[in-house]
Amino acid sequence: MPLEDFDSPAEWRQDLDRRWPERLAIQDRLVAEVSAAVDQCGDSISVLELGTGDGSLALRLRSNRPAINLTAVDRNAVLCDYGRGRDEAIQWLCRDLTEPWRDELSGPFQIVYSLQTLHDLGGRDVLAQTYARVADALGAGGVFVHADFVEPMPHDDPAKPRRFAPDVHVELFSDVGLAATLVERRDLLGCFVATKT
Numbered sequence: 001m002p003l004e005d006f007d008s009p010a011e012w013r014q015d016l017d018r019r020w021p022e023r024l025a026i027q028d029r030l031v032a033e034v035s036a037a038v039d040q041c042g043d044s045i046s047v048l049e050l051g052t053g054d055g056s057l058a059l060r061l062r063s064n065r066p067a068i069n070l071t072a073v074d075r076n077a078v079l080c081d082y083g084r085g086r087d088e089a090i091q092w093l094c095r096d097l098t099e100p101w102r103d104e105l106s107g108p109f110q111i112v113y114s115l116q117t118l119h120d121l122g123g124r125d126v127l128a129q130t131y132a133r134v135a136d137a138l139g140a141g142g143v144f145v146h147a148d149f150v151e152p153m154p155h156d157d158p159a160k161p162r163r164f165a166p167d168v169h170v171e172l173f174s175d176v177g178l179a180a181t182l183v184e185r186r187d188l189l190g191c192f193v194a195t196k197t
């Protein structure tokens with residue numbers, strides 16, 4: 001199944017899970033970190049997901065912690081409509097994260113999280129810009145749980161790499177006032193917890 005075939009969102013996500021089996025452990029870690037952060041902050045807090053895909057992660061988090069106010073952003077209209085059909089209590093926003101999305105969202109958010117999405121945005125500059133937008137969207141002491149590739153791939157364009165080693169991420173986080181730790185790594189994927197200092 002092509003990676004950009006969104007006609008059947010559930011099958012598309014299952015295909016991601018088959019291609020990168022390490023997603024499952026990384027996803028479990030991300031859910032555990034977000035849930036722990038919710039427990040620290042209190043229930044009715046604002047949480048933002050970037051790049052929601054078929055919405056499975058958002059639904060899982062809402063079933064764990066039903067009182068959170070969750071906003072879910074993805075650029076793909078099919079996926080956003082699909083997510084909306086699964087849980088109308090989540091605010092589904094169809095937006096391109098390379099555009100200035102921050103001003104459209106009220107915030108501040110206590111927690112932002114993202115799974116295997118930000119490498120798609122186009123490279124180091126836009127990743128740095130996105131980290132800056134996340135830092136701006138977070139309230140004081142807010143937490144960004146970010147899971148994505150932590151190793152360059154052989155077919156990446158060397159002139160415009162999109163996947164970076166953990167130390168690059170930590171430096172980019174630090175540049176925007178986020179103190180980050182890689183809390184788990186499985187094969188190509190890693191999960192960072194970054195706190196707004």
Ligand SMILES: C[S@@+](CC[C@H](N)C(=O)[O-])C[C@H]1O[C@@H](n2cnc3c(N)ncnc32)[C@H](O)[C@@H]1O
Binds near residue numbers: 079
């Ligand atoms: C590999 S999928 C991961 C989906 C989901 N987070 C998961 O792990 O199941 C990447 C997601 O990012 C979204 N995406 C890619 N580029 C984007 C952009 N520029 N703005 C918003 N969403 C984007 C895609 O539509 C897709 O849903």
